[in-house]
Amino acid sequence: MVLQALLKRNTYYDSIALMSVAQAVKDLPGVEDVGAVMATEINCELLQNSDLLPVAFLAEQQAPPGPEDLLIVVRAANEAQAQAALAAAEQRLTSRGDRGSAGGGAMLPIRSLEMALKRDETANLALISVAGEHAWLEAEQALRHGLHVFLFSDNVSIEQEQRLKALAAKNGLLLMGPDCGTAIINGVGLGFSNVVPRGSIGIVGASGTGMQQLICLVATAGMGISQAIGTGGRDLSEAIGGIMMRSSLALLANDPQTEVIVLVSKPPAARVAQEILAAAQLTKPVVIVFLGTSSERFAAAAGKAHLAHTLTGGAELAVSLAGGDRTRVPGEGALHKYDLAAQRAKLASSQHYIRALYSGGTLCDEAMLLLSEQVGAVTSNIPLHPQWALATGETFRGHTALDLGSDEFTRGRPHPMIDPTLRLQYLERAAQDSETAVILLDIVLGFCAQSHPASVYAPAIAQARASAAAAGRTLPVVISLCGTEGDPQRLSMQRKALEAAGVIVFESNLAAARAAASFVEK
């Protein structure tokens, strides 16, 4: 066992940089422990208590270290491994852009595509998130440099999208977007994504939260994802013609790790749907979830493709086709976990309507489709039919489902998957309305999402339920909780905290919608 150390005089790094470097070095072969601290007297005592004080190294220094000096210590199995770890720590620190040093100029942050490529010539994908009016230009430059593009930005015109996708297709590249929220490429999550194992199911989606729901359900069933490719929500429109969905489908068809392919989208243009179905006649099984369209509509053209009506249905089919156990997908079977009929019996005579407050557009769409099948018209800001649109200034009318992540709610404020403020206001309004029979919400976990949503929603829901109780009403709250155990927020921890507040929790949006409908259906 050896201790080796590195002392950097008058050198400052922010705490996030030091933490991430220490964590990365700790994972190297032979490394037992790492300390990276400012060399205050008390931190030297802390290193001693951690068997990390490099006594001999410190004795060799001309002057003892002080509070303005950074001390990095590695304890490893042998000298070579310790040296390699220290070299890796120094390399990681100097390659980061967040140094504050008294010893020379701070490393410039990467501010252009050219700078990024100069730093790492092996890069083959650019993630672009800049103001919409500049996004197309950055994307075009990236494509011309031979990079695949994940285009998070929105406000890119349909004409620009056509041109970018044509350019990408010509060069055999992916243009994921614009307004692409989710992807998992070679195991790396981009945008809003979940921590899932790698596996044999590949997904292509023109829908961010739709893909996240599929990914999470597949992971809960014990299966993994090979690739998840986002295309941007307009890809299957008449104007774009499904260029990226077809390119992605071809990529997955040739990907040896992908054994089953799932395509997911909101209702596509009829011509585009036919082309996608034709392209999906592969030797590998392909599952298609075109939300909002009946299976019968495309049954004749489906050929070998498997059509599913819901995201949960798509996940069950994919798991089964990949050799897994479809009953492990948490679907409608979970409805039996709660005594919904008993809760319904406690509703007051004034309580007639479902109030759904969604942050995910596709999840909201799916819920509206399912609810309307069971309870009739569902008014919304993204209505299934024009006559079900909410009027200006109207919050709820009858059964109502709001997509609080849509543009009119997010202009000038963060998305509700990140900041719950707006949705909490709507929750309070719904709870105060004596006609509300049940409140339905989605909570999406994973990277980029709120760090601990249950800590905010559980007390707010408990308070809403208490207010309703004071007014003589019981108020059931159903949550569609989309996430995995590996997510930073931990699925089980969020579920436990929400259930402790009396919330009915389902991992399947289908089950959540069915549960909500059961409170009001005739």
Added chain:
Amino acid sequence: MSASLVAVDYSRPIQPLLQQEPRVATIHSVFHRAVNIALDDTMLALLSSELPCMPNSVRLSPIASERLSGSLHAGMEVLIGNASLRIPARDFSLHLPQTPPWEPRPDITAYRWSRETVTRHVRLLAHYLADQPQQGGLAPLIRPLLLGQPAPETPLSRMALPALRMLARASWRQDSAGVAEATGRLAGLGPGLTPSGDDALAGFAAVMVLFSPQLSAGTISRDVIAATIARVARPRTTALSAVLLAHASRGEIAEHMGKLLLKLALPAEASTAVLHAAERVLSFGAYSGSDTLLGTLLALRALEGDID
């Protein structure tokens, strides 16, 4: 970089530095969105306006901040005075806006305070901090300190826990020697450029100076405790941390922390607003936010009585 800019805003405590005759200062450290400038025994921070206001900050627009930090290095000369800041080597000058300075000492006296309500908020926040999924620094110690639950045993927690207990106990008893001893065991302790122990001490000191007249039993002022913490910590920790502790001992704190403290005046039912403010505090740094919150909650608890 040749430019002459007007700052977005500036903090009241640094106003005297900028209004005196020009003096030579030195760039201490440079980060993406922050440049620290040392002058005598204090430090002024040039921040991007994406970051919250700090007690020692002058904030610039994000674009100006990025361009500036990319062109500077530590040790460069800065002239501060005559309501401006100049960096001759870069032909750069920054002028103060004609607006009043930002006040980093929250106006506690403008609110009506209830000990019972604050106690309930403290309990809520203690559970919130304890339930955070990814914890480092001193935050896990909220469990043994305020919730009567065990915390993971680490070298850091073994050193910090008795010192934090001693700090709370000595503060309640107005035992300056005990406060000094506890501070000596915490100052400069733990990870980070502002080590965890310092962040906890800053939260603790700020509460002592801001809230003891309103909330401590007997409404006894505990300003002396905050001053002791800053004085004892100064030679034991980093220069930047010492400056922030000195501000905290005068009740001058970061913007997001001040907002959280004022939310504690809300009724107990307004838990969502309190938790939302706490979430913003936790997002600061790797552990700085959670460590500061730990010190804040411990101090509020110490004002209620002996933690034993």
